[in-house]
Amino acid sequence: MIRLFKHYIPNAVVLLALCDIALLFLAGELGWQLRASQIGMTPGLLSDRSFSMIAFVAMVWIAMVSVGLYGSDALRSLRFACSRLLVAISLGIIAVSVLDYLVPGSGLWRSTLLYAMAFAVMCLIGNRLVVGKFLGTSTFRRRVMVLGAGMHAMRLKKLSEKDGSGFSIVSFVGMNEGEQIVKEAIARSAVHDLGKFAENLGVSEVVLALEERRNSLPLKDLLRMKTTGVHINDFSSFVERETGRVDLDSVNPSWLIFSDGFSSGRMFSSAAKRMFDILASGLLLLLTLPIIVLFAILVKLDNKGPAFFRQPRVGLFGQTFDVIKLRSMRTDAEKDGVKWAEENDPRITRLGRFIRKVRIDELPQTWSVLKGEMSFVGPRPEVPKFVTDLEEQLPYYAERHMVKPGITGWAQINYPYGASIEDARHKLEYDLYYAKNYTPFLDLLILLQTLRVVLWPEGAR
Template sequence: MIRVFKHYIPHAVLLLGLFDLLLLITAGELSWRLRAEQIAMDPGLFADRIWPHAGFAAMMISAMIAVGVYGADSLRSMRFACARLLVAVSLGIIALSFIDFLLAGHNFWRSTLAYGMAMAIVLLVLNRMVVGGILGTAAFRRRVLVLGAGSRAQRLRELGDKPESGFAIVGYIAMSDGGHVVEEAIARSAIHNLTRYVENLGVSEVVLALEERRNALPLKDLLRIKTAGVHVNDFSSFLERETGRVDLDTVNPSWLIFSDGFSSGRAVSSVAKRIFDVSASALLLLAAAPVIVLFAILVKLDSRGPAFYRQSRVGLYGGAFDVIKLRSMRTDAESAGAQWASKDDPRVTRIGKFIRKVRIDELPQAWTVLKGEMSFVGPRPERPEFVADLEEQLPYYAERHMVKPGITGWAQVNYPYGASIDDSRQKLEYDLYYAKNYTPFLDLLIMLQTLRVVLWHEGAR
């Protein structure tokens, strides 16, 4: 993987994206030349159209990220990728047409957009048929050697066996005589020179997956491997990079303290984040006001009670604030006390089911963002009744409150709706990754991918 602004991107995805970018610029140029030939117009120089072509390609790439074209499912399934490509290109063309209309410009003719749409779909699908087939092979996977043969090594095997995995395990070395979960592991005593063994296998990375590290670190071996130019990684850092979450089963306080992340140099990023929150929330409230009013009326007509409801949540540094939403449940939904939402929850009203699926009930939260109590992107704020229980049962749960809560977040775009302690544990792993690796770039990725969650009702309940 390659690290871009503290966030890891698989080499295969990055290479596929670069090919897509070049093909989209090609589609834009071909569509312009085709239209110019039809109306007997001099097409002019390519350099004169570089910015419109770049805008066309950037919008398409953004739409493709938003609907999940570069996700694991799209990399595994050609049918899935083609379906998402059609949606992404269509949304991109609509967005470009709308932007051109607002700017009263003539950068994107309707005819060239139509041709560009058709050519983009053809070229992008061909790219996945030709290049995608190569990306799915082991040639683009990092060759990993695992030091360990216990349950941690088995977890790495299961992760590496997934089709979307970016690495291939070429061997396991049992560093002790204890019980082995991975049966084919080679005993360390059977290898005379570990550094030469690593070189002969063409290993690009060695992962330390020992069950007990105290007084068991093979320091001489690791030093020689490292100085030979092979990357050495510990188990927790490797999992964080490959899964996009912090693994609570293996992480410890010292790893959190000494690993990269939780940077103090966030002053500029925080100011930029706040400026964006204020601007975007103000615009969203203005644009969504008619929708909010309409559904507020429908909520009132559908069931007895207020159209909006306030609920106490835990925010930055554990402080409490009130979140505002369109009411989607009956007024007596919690007469027996606070409880998790469930699938097909009987407390949800008829209108409530719809506004939850399309996330309309979340729109009033833009006011909370404008006030500065929330951000657009961050861990979802939980209720104080649940937080007290979760902090007792889940390690490092309080650390998620070190960043401002958000309407959407890294956990929301990567994990389906959760309503249990186990689900909260899974989401906490993503929240800790976000808190540890926050950058404006990661915020942008999350906001783009939120569109995928809304379009396909992923996680709605």
């Protein structure tokens, strides 16, 4: 995997993305050449139309990232990829057309864009037919040896068998430290030289999946493998890298303290994040004010009561603030106390169901972002009662409040809407990953991926 700004990206995804970018340039050039030949115009030098080419490629590729074309679903299903691809190219062309309107004389001809769009569809689908066949092969999967044969090892086995997995386990070695759950594991006593054994198997990484490390670590063998270029990883770090979440079942305070992350050098990043929040929230409030006013009127007409809903939420460092949303529930929704929204919740109004699905009810929260109580990206703020209960039942829940809460977040784009303790636990794993590995790059990725959640709101309630 390639680590980019503390976030890991599978090699197969990087290769696919680079091929897509090259093919988008090709599609743009073919579209220009075809249009030029139709009107009898000399195509000219490629450098003369560099702005239009780069704009076309950038807009379409960003749209592809936004709709999830590099996610696991798109990588394993051609039908899924093709449907999202058509949406992405359409959104990209719309964005380029808007740019052409804003920048007159940019050379982004509508007829050329139409041809480029057609060529892009053919090229990108062809790319997934050709390259996609090789993405799941051993060529792009790291060869991993697992030391351990217990529950941790079994979890790694199941993870490796999932579609889109970036690694394959070539051997399990039981370290004689408990019950052997993985039956195909080789006993440690049967391996004379662990380093030579790993070399013969072509292992690129060793994962310590030991239930109990005491007197079980083969330190000399691990040191020898490390010096020959084999990557040595512990179970928690490996799962974090492969899944994009902090595994609460295996982490302990010492791992959180000594592992890479929670960097103190975030002054510049935090300042840049705050500047972005101020500029983006101000602009978004200005652009969406007519929509907010319109739906505020519709909310009052649909159901008697206030148009806006205020509720205390827990923010940065555990401080409370009032979150503001367009009201989507009946005014007596919390007469029996606050509780999670359920599927087909009867408290939600007719209009409320719609504005929740398309996230219009979230727009007034940009005021909280402008005031500095929230950010665009961060863990979702919860009500104080839920926080008190969850801190008692879930380890490290308070650590999610070490970063400013957000309108969207890593948990929101990776896990559907949750309405139980177990759901809160899964979302906490993603929130901790964000708090641990925050960078502006991860914020940008989350903002782009939020479009996918808005367009396909599988988990909205």
